[in-house]
């Protein structure tokens with residue numbers, strides 16, 4: 001069997017989930033007995049049991065002793081979605097560096113339950129294959145690779161990146177790609193090429209705290225746009241902003257915004273691009289989660305729509321393959337000379353060996369297989385985490401329902417302060433990301449982000465439930 005193809009129990013689990021989604025199986029309805037379903041699908045009873053158990057773990061089914069499996073009444077998704085954000089309609093200086101540094105320090109503490117940092121568990125990545133590719137390159141050609149790479153980075157890697165862009169509809173030359181030190185440097189290069197100190201940049205609210213940090217370092221102001229947990233930024237709000245203020249650039253996630261999980265539908269993306277073009281405002285997009293989608297198709301990034309001339313695309317392999325290799329890239333057209341100039345100024349070039357190893361891995365075809373596996377895993381993790389939240393967090397808690405990535409955004413009753421909860425959680429050995437680090441105006445004090453990037457185990461399950469209990473306790477104080 002193809003190692004990447006779903007197992008038979010996963011296929012059955014998907015089928016049952018689909019039947020529940022379209023209403024063929026209703027909440028509370030009993031599923032066929034294991035014997036019956038195994039006969040219907042020509043599978044063994046143990047395979048059927050595996051499917052039912054998987055759905056039980058996901059909170060889709062409940063098992064009743066001596067009776068069988070039933071469709072759960074409280075399926076994941078039963079909690080309401082977080083509210084659409086309503087940031088202040090004015091640009092603000094960003095001052096976030098201190099709190100981000102503290103969070104990162106705790107998130108790196110391996111003794112804590114790791115719900116704080118959005119990094120994929122190294123056990124889920126293709127570490128051995130990458131190790132081998134890196135070791136082979138060092139052994140056979142180490143001296144030759146101990147040089148400054150070509151200005152834009154290793155050609156073979158850029159060719160592989162260009163081939164992947166071609167798949168989602170963007171024809172690009174390797175000359176229009178610069179390899180960077182992660183997506184962080186890609187975003188910094190794009191911003192430094194398009195803005196001046198003091199300029200205003202339009203962003204999502206909430207947004208990734210690393211972006212806020214970069215805005216702060218570059219002396220840029222943030223204008224936070226209202227953002228819906230499903231459909232992303234409010235295009236009408238952007239239109240109002242552009243009609244009244246000078247905006248140097250707009251920075252948006254291509255899909256699965258961190259932390260909210262939102263994705264602007266394709267029609268909205270096109271509308272937004274036309275609007276930005278009318279006002280001659282460039283778009284910088286961050287597509288770091290794009291490959292980790294749960295639906296049938298990868299959402300198209302902005303650069304693949306409306307010609308892409310006004311767009312600077314940033315991404316990296318940090319969420320899907322190798323956070324420690326620090327390999328990302330920026331892709332754009334006319335702005336390229338400015339980007340290359342700044343790359344020289346920031347870091348000259350990126351290290352060669354990690355690029356060679358990644359190019360080797362991508363050429364071997366292993367990446368797609370790996371992606372199929374981690375997509376299923378992260379989707380599963382998010383479902384388990386949602387179930388644990390449903391079972392343990394205070395009434396009125398809302399949770400995001402992302403179609404990709406591996407983080408959840410949790411909105412608690414307004415009275416709760418997730419800064420205080422953060423301290424309680426650290427004492428209990430749990431790390432999470434408090435909501436206010438995701439906003440330039442330090443909003444979202446009653447929200448938090450949980451990462452589900454680690455292999456699911458009892459410690460993580462119990463950590464989420466314990467956090468729910470701490471939130472309940474804080475509420476009743």
Ligand SMILES: Cc1ncc(COP(=O)(O)O)c(C=O)c1O
Pocket residue numbers: 118181182183184185208210258286288315316317318323327328
């Ligand atoms: C949305 C987003 N962009 C960029 C980054 C940073 O990426 P890199 O590690 O490749 O610099 C992260 C990491 O958490 C992220 O979530």
